[in-house]
Amino acid sequence: MAWSTRELAELANIKVSAIRHYHRIGLLKEPARQYNGYKKYGVLDLVRVLHIRRLADLGVPLSQVDELTDDRARAPDVLREIDAELALAIERIQRTRADIAAMLPDSASVDVPAGFEPIASRLSAADRALLHIYTQLYDDAAMSDLLQMMKTGVGSVDDDIEALPADADEATRQSLAKRLAPIIAESLNDYPWLSDPATHLLKSEQVTRETFIKAILELYNPAQLDVLKRGSTLAHEQVRAMREANEDAE
Known part of the structure; x- marks a missing residue:
């Protein structure tokens, strides 16, 4: 009994191209040929192909098949x-x-990191972009804290900042900054590492700082940046005032 290449492939349930590939890389010896020049495969050839296929199905690289066969x-x-x-x-x-x-369940956006799906619909495009960047800068503990912050901090202030035009007037900017400051101050009090994140960084402090600055400069317009800066400054002032008050009370 002799089989052609096509018949052998059908018996082994593989493609003809696979058999030819086995020949090219030396896993399957060239068989004898019939008088008409066609290859003539026998039972041992079929067994060899089935053996190769079995190892390949197990995940053994073809380059290691001979090694396992010999040893x-x-x-x-x-x-x-x-x-x-x-x-x-x-x-x-x-x-x-x-x-x-x-x-x-919540038809959450797919463009947020794992764990942030429940609040995805409440996040701005800039928030979602920053979160992805944060996953490369901060460890899991920090990301878990950020999730808690965003669960409580996301709201009308974020919506108004997102909608703020680049040419927003002074009064609008200052008003938004004052509304943002208490939210930032609360986070600074609840998560002290925000003031000194070194222990939560995955990259160097310089890389983290440069990446963060580049990100916010590209993701926010001038008015939004101004509000974020003012809000942060006011928040730090509020935190200092509260800490000084607590120290005086002691």
């Missing part, structure tokens, strides 16, 4: 390595499924 003692080590890689892949898939599950 069966190596098989457990290689399979353990593959199993570890599969475990990591499964973990990544499970995380992805969990993220998707969190997005589906």
Whole structure:
């Protein structure tokens, strides 16, 4: 019994191109040819192809097939390595499924980091962009704190800042800054690391500072930047005043 390349491929349930590839990389020896020049595959060729396919299905790289065939003692080590890689892949898939599950109930936006789905619809485009950047700058503990801040801090002030035109007048800017200041002050009190984030940084302080500055300069217009700066200044003044008052009371 002899099979052509096509017949062998059908028996092994693979493509003809796969058999040709096995020949090219030396995994499958060239068979004898019939009088008409066509390849003539036998039972041992079929077994070899099925063996290659079995190892490939297990995740063994084709470059290691001969090694495992020649040295069966190596098989457990290689399979353990593959199993570890599969475990990591499964973990990544499970995380992805969990993220998707969190997005589906509330039709949450897909352009926010994991965990922020419940408040995605309340975030401005700039907020969502900054959050993605923050994931590369701050550790998980900091991101968890940021989530809590945004749950309580997102509201009409954020909406008004987002809608603020670049040529907003002085009175509007100052009014917004005064409304923003108590929110920032509360966060500074509740999360002291905001004043000194060094222990929560994933990158150097210089890289973090430069990245943050570049981001806000591109994401906010001049009026919005002015409001954010004023609000931050007022918030720090409020925090200092409260701390001094507490010290005097003691």
